[in-house]
Amino acid sequence: SSFFICCFFLPLCSVDGWKKRWVQSKHQPDYGQFQLSAGKFYGHVEKDKGPDICGFGNNIVQVILQYQGKYHANNKTIKCRIDKDTHLYTLIIHPNATYAVKIDNEQVTAGELEEDWAFLPPRKIKDPYARKPRKWDERLQIEDPEDKKPEDWEDFEFIPDPEAKKPDDWNEAIDGEWEGPLIPNLKYKGQWKPRIIDNPSYQGEWIHPEIDNPEYKPDPTLGHYYNISVLGLDLWQVKSGSIFDNFLLTNDEEFAEEVGNKTWGVRKDVEKQWRELYEEMEKRRQEEEAKKKKEKEKEREDDIWGLYTEEDEEDEGEVEEEPEDDRQTQDDSERAFPGRNAAAHVDQKDEL
Numbered sequence: 001s002s003f004f005i006c007c008f009f010l011p012l013c014s015v016d017g018w019k020k021r022w023v024q025s026k027h028q029p030d031y032g033q034f035q036l037s038a039g040k041f042y043g044h045v046e047k048d049k050g051p052d053i054c055g056f057g058n059n060i061v062q063v064i065l066q067y068q069g070k071y072h073a074n075n076k077t078i079k080c081r082i083d084k085d086t087h088l089y090t091l092i093i094h095p096n097a098t099y100a101v102k103i104d105n106e107q108v109t110a111g112e113l114e115e116d117w118a119f120l121p122p123r124k125i126k127d128p129y130a131r132k133p134r135k136w137d138e139r140l141q142i143e144d145p146e147d148k149k150p151e152d153w154e155d156f157e158f159i160p161d162p163e164a165k166k167p168d169d170w171n172e173a174i175d176g177e178w179e180g181p182l183i184p185n186l187k188y189k190g191q192w193k194p195r196i197i198d199n200p201s202y203q204g205e206w207i208h209p210e211i212d213n214p215e216y217k218p219d220p221t222l223g224h225y226y227n228i229s230v231l232g233l234d235l236w237q238v239k240s241g242s243i244f245d246n247f248l249l250t251n252d253e254e255f256a257e258e259v260g261n262k263t264w265g266v267r268k269d270v271e272k273q274w275r276e277l278y279e280e281m282e283k284r285r286q287e288e289e290a291k292k293k294k295e296k297e298k299e300r301e302d303d304i305w306g307l308y309t310e311e312d313e314e315d316e317g318e319v320e321e322e323p324e325d326d327r328q329t330q331d332d333s334e335r336a337f338p339g340r341n342a343a344a345h346v347d348q349k350d351e352l
């Protein structure tokens, strides 16, 4: 039978039951808190709780697998999608030690476990007894040994001025030997160098011969994992707000794809529309605020009689909080076009 691991966005977390199934690690004291959230934009308020940020280190997807008690990260770079929308990540491991990674139900990479993870020692190693012969000629080009400096080559950049004359009152006993001033040599051709030619005895780059690695032993059980009974999230994030949900472990590749289609697939467009709407509203709100602030400042400047009171400022920026229950009963059309209140309630969910 086949064996696959697939991570998905299935509604695993019901609104109140998730705390019983997920355990917060106590390994270190400074962990953040997990919270149930649908994010600022989502296709369906309860079913869609996928990540809206992805970025492992250099925005790559790392697939870390355990082999004989050691963890190994994949050796091939898989770029993750960097935007604010929910993405669907799938890892498929076949019993024949091949694998595939899909993002949003599209294959982004595939290959052999042995090639892309350093589970096993390399198949080939450099022959420790092979040595580069001392006379091996790796020089691609050389100076032409046949090339000779022409007899009339002018080597001197400066020459004594032929017009200059020793002053009449020059006394060698006192003044030392007379040296005329130097002038640039008009015939100076620069320093002579032999021309460069292709090395006729070039032997090419020496390649260290390889031999079969005596340490290497193939392992047909590579990629066989037993008894996966727990799914954990180990997060290290600089910016909060990553959201994960809908995990699926299955041995049916097609089923996994289908579930992805039926969950993430049907909600992604709604989510995107809503995000764009939300961002538009955010932008307008910020512009509005900036405008108000400017007006206030102007008022203050004009306020030569000191009539302006600080209290006026208190209400500013505060937005009405929407009761939790309201949000559950909202229907989709309302959610797709949230009013000012919706913007307020999503603001407070920016935590994880």
Ligand SMILES: *[C@@H]1O[C@H](CO)[C@@H](O)[C@H](O)[C@H]1NC(C)=O
Residues within 6 Å of the ligand: 094, 095, 096, 098
């Ligand atoms: C490994 O197994 C998968 C799934 O059965 C199959 O698609 C693939 O062709 C196999 N690859 C090799 C190299 O046998």
Ligand SMILES: *[C@@H]1O[C@H](CO)[C@@H](O)[C@H](O)[C@H]1NC(C)=O
Residues within 6 Å of the ligand: 075, 114, 115, 116, 117, 118, 119
């Ligand atoms: C990892 O990738 C590097 C660069 O492509 C390669 O030289 C190395 O052999 C790879 N290692 C394994 C274990 O595949």
Ligand SMILES: *[C@@H]1O[C@H](CO)[C@@H](O)[C@H](O)[C@H]1NC(C)=O
Residues within 6 Å of the ligand: 226, 227
């Ligand atoms: C997997 O679980 C079964 C049943 O609990 C157990 O018999 C078996 O030894 C376990 N295998 C491994 C590799 O842990």
Ligand SMILES: *[C@@H]1O[C@H](CO)[C@@H](O)[C@H](O)[C@H]1NC(C)=O
Residues within 6 Å of the ligand: 105, 254, 255, 257, 258, 261, 265
């Ligand atoms: C999932 O959706 C894609 C795109 O619509 C489609 O090509 C594919 O056949 C679907 N897969 C399954 C298993 O339903």
